[in-house]
Amino acid sequence: MVDRTACYEELQEPQKRGQATEAIIQSAFVLRDIPVLVPTYSTEPYDLVVEVGGRFYRIECKTAYRKREGTVAFETVSSQPARDGSDRCGYDGPAAYFAVYDPINDNRYLIPVSESTRDTMELRFRESTTDHRVGIDRAGEYLLDNRLEELRRP
Template sequence: MTNRSEQFASLEEPQKRGQAAEAIVKSEFVSYGISVLSPEYDNEPYDLVVEIEGDFHRIQIKTAFEATTDGAVRFRTRSTRTKSSGYEREGYEGSVDLFAVYAPVCDETYLIPIEDASKTQMTIRYEQSKNNNVKNINWHEDYLFHEILPSLGFNPTI
């Protein structure tokens, strides 16, 4: 575990962990020189918007937690709101373009196009499973932040 992961794990309040994940994701974009825009209000379905080569992408930021199987992390792909009548769960289809996911257990950041995400939650595997299953696996290297950026039109100048 890296120092950032340890520091993140020491945050007890879910709100602080969410704020830290947002800051980590924002810093990833900024470190590539990508413009980051924040919505004025908290009630938007996206947490930020990035501009890449003149195109705008709505981003929902999530924190991944350890999955029930070793070597994998999981995050929820639905929003949950508390209402007087109970919980309201809603998907992000049509409201966001990408999930940006911080996984503190392996200190990695992923970008997942909404069309690749499952309806309720998504698992990303960063180590081979014990039973060596390789079918229907979302491998972390396919969603690493820097690997997805070119598919969004980002071409860093070298």
């Protein structure tokens, strides 16, 4: 069996990891019979548009990484080149959802941008041995199939 985490770590360039994640997310939608539209230019502030229940949603794809034992995290901001260095900006407005691929557990999540935390969002996929819960969301609440079920309701 292929170790997905090792495959991702072997991709030295972050752009390649991002492209792999986008392909995995696209296929997840297609396998669920959801049309996927891809912007012609890479300068758009989102990666995909999906049509669910007759409505269109702009999606930003992200790759999760191990944060601490039992959690994964992803960045909720992008770094844009600016004249005086780089400018970190959020996705509230340009995208409606983060579609997150977790190569550690082979899970796909769909998280409303409006529910995400600033800078980094952490998802717990295993119960904590300590009672540390502040600022960490339960991964199961954002599983792709659960969220799509909600979006399909009228």
